[in-house]
Amino acid sequence: MLNSTTSHHTERQALRVNPAKTCQPIGAMYAALGIHNCLPHSHGSQGCCAYHRSHLTRHFKEPVMATTSSFTEGASVFGGLANMTQALTNIFSIYQPDVVAVHTTCLSEVIGDDLPMMFKKFREDGKLPPGKHLIHANTPSFQGSHITGFANMTTAMVRYLCEKSGEVCDRFNLLPGYLDPADMREVKRLAAGIGARFVMFPDTSDVLDGPQTGRFQMYPQGGATVEEIRSAGDGFATLALGFWASEPAAKELEHKCEVPYELVELPIGLGATDAFVDAVRRLAATEVPGEIERERGQLIDLMSDMSQYLHEKRVAVFGDPDHVIPLVRFLVELGMRPVHVVTGTPGKAFETNVRQLLGPAGAAAKVRAGEDLLSLHQWIKAEPVDLLIGNTYGKYIARAEDNLPFVRFGFPILDRVAHRLFPTVGYRGAMRLVAGITDALLDKKDRECPEEFFELVQ
Numbered sequence: 391m392l393n394s395t396t397s398h399h400t401e402r403q404a405l406r407v408n409p410a411k412t413c414q415p416i417g418a419m420y421a422a423l424g425i426h427n428c429l430p431h432s433h434g435s436q437g438c439c440a441y442h443r444s445h446l447t448r449h450f451k452e453p454v455m456a457t458t459s460s461f462t463e464g465a466s467v468f469g470g471l472a473n474m475t476q477a478l479t480n481i482f483s484i485y486q487p488d489v490v491a492v493h494t495t496c497l498s499e500v501i502g503d504d505l506p507m508m509f510k511k512f513r514e515d516g517k518l519p520p521g522k523h524l525i526h527a528n529t530p531s532f533q534g535s536h537i538t539g540f541a542n543m544t545t546a547m548v549r550y551l552c553e554k555s556g557e558v559c560d561r562f563n564l565l566p567g568y569l570d571p572a573d574m575r576e577v578k579r580l581a582a583g584i585g586a587r588f589v590m591f592p593d594t595s596d597v598l599d600g601p602q603t604g605r606f607q608m609y610p611q612g613g614a615t616v617e618e619i620r621s622a623g624d625g626f627a628t629l630a631l632g633f634w635a636s637e638p639a640a641k642e643l644e645h646k647c648e649v650p651y652e653l654v655e656l657p658i659g660l661g662a663t664d665a666f667v668d669a670v671r672r673l674a675a676t677e678v679p680g681e682i683e684r685e686r687g688q689l690i691d692l693m694s695d696m697s698q699y700l701h702e703k704r705v706a707v708f709g710d711p712d713h714v715i716p717l718v719r720f721l722v723e724l725g726m727r728p729v730h731v732v733t734g735t736p737g738k739a740f741e742t743n744v745r746q747l748l749g750p751a752g753a754a755a756k757v758r759a760g761e762d763l764l765s766l767h768q769w770i771k772a773e774p775v776d777l778l779i780g781n782t783y784g785k786y787i788a789r790a791e792d793n794l795p796f797v798r799f800g801f802p803i804l805d806r807v808a809h810r811l812f813p814t815v816g817y818r819g820a821m822r823l824v825a826g827i828t829d830a831l832l833d834k835k836d837r838e839c840p841e842e843f844f845e846l847v848q
């Protein structure tokens with residue numbers, strides 16, 4: 391427990407305590423699950439793969455299939471070629487995926503394993519069955535975070551699978567960024583509702599939010615097919631959601647297949663969803679339908695109804711940069727005051743973006759990329775807040791701070807269940823966020839206010 395945290399904060403360069411991020415391979419594994427009939431493969435020791443699978447399973451409450459090169463001392467000294475060859479042979483003969491998406495781990499990176507060379511040898515030895523694909527991403531965990539791992543694997547999909555046939559089609563490509571399956575589904579619903587024709591990858595809806603059928607499926611029905619990803623090279627444009635998770639793949643697609651791209655924030659909150667809807671409308675050359683305008687109107691109605699409870703409330707926010715930036719935008723739209731803003735993923739653009747959103751009124755806010763939760767807790771101790779928003783690990787801070795109102799948001803959420811089923815993106819998702827934030831503040835008031843302020847109707 392964190393009851394001993396003090397308000398005294400010292401700058402640390404060489405030590406992170408309770409990091410606000412996790413391993414690169416977790417993001418790479420998650421992205422790979424968004425390809426239909428794909429088996430993620432971890433090139434390293436069994437422990438890494440077991441941790442990455444269990445972390446995803448704990449968040450999504452679904453089984454996560456992945457294989458490992460199963461390094462022991464021998465592979466660590468002599469390299470992982472033999473392990474990789476044996477693993478791929480077994481995978482294709484036993485599990486028969488269309489794609490094996492290999493990511494590295496700290497160990498295989500440190501010893502310098504050359505995955506393209508291993509794939510080449512596997513192919514030249516005639517061991518790769520016809521019609522099957524191997525892709526890889528380098529994901530050392532001593533750099534970046536799960537977000538950069540996701541970005542690296544999405545970029546690998548472009549590098550290995552996308553092709554330009556020479557005929558531009560009437561579809562654009564949608565790169566959804568690091569979103570839960572329900573959010574990916576909502577992004578597709580909005581884009582389809584506007585009348586857009588698009589290919590989205592990776593797509594984990596119907597992979598990690600499936601129904602209980604009583605039957606185990608090694609490869610669930612969802613995910614973008616290899617054919618769909620290949621056809622992205624013929625798209626007339628790419629709409630990339632999220633600078634950190636999606637821009638590298640969009641850039642690669644532009645470089646490889648000359649598909650121009652547009653970058654917008656994840657559609658979290660009012661302004662960011664407006665920007666997404668407008669971008670889709672322009673690309674689809676159509677109008678926003680009344681149904682989506684109505685959802686927007688409902689959100690604005692809710693925001694104005696709840697403003698009396700939210701106005702000027704001080705908020706601490708932490709999470710992944712692509713999530714936190716539009717969330718800060720939304721908190722400002724709600725009249726709230728984000729005063730401590732942290733992401734564990736490194737990147738100078740984070741601070742610049744958040745400071746722009748906060749403007750002169752938020753000049754005193756603490757905003758930091760590559761920071762940890764100990765610093766965030768110390769800042770909260772020194773300058774208290776009314777609300778904390780972040781992933782599951784925030785509950786330790788909330789408990790230590792006299793049960794500070796806490797809204798779970800982002801990745802991972804290990805101690806609650808419904809997040810993978812209900813979106814937080816789009817206008818509907820924003821309504822859900824407003825409800826969650828307001829409930830957390832009012833629950834605290836109901837628990838602690840004097841009897842004369844304890845009201846039935848708020």
Ligand code: SF4
Binds near residue numbers: 414531
């Ligand atoms: S930090 Fe490195 S060694 Fe540890 S689980 Fe992640 S990839 Fe494996």
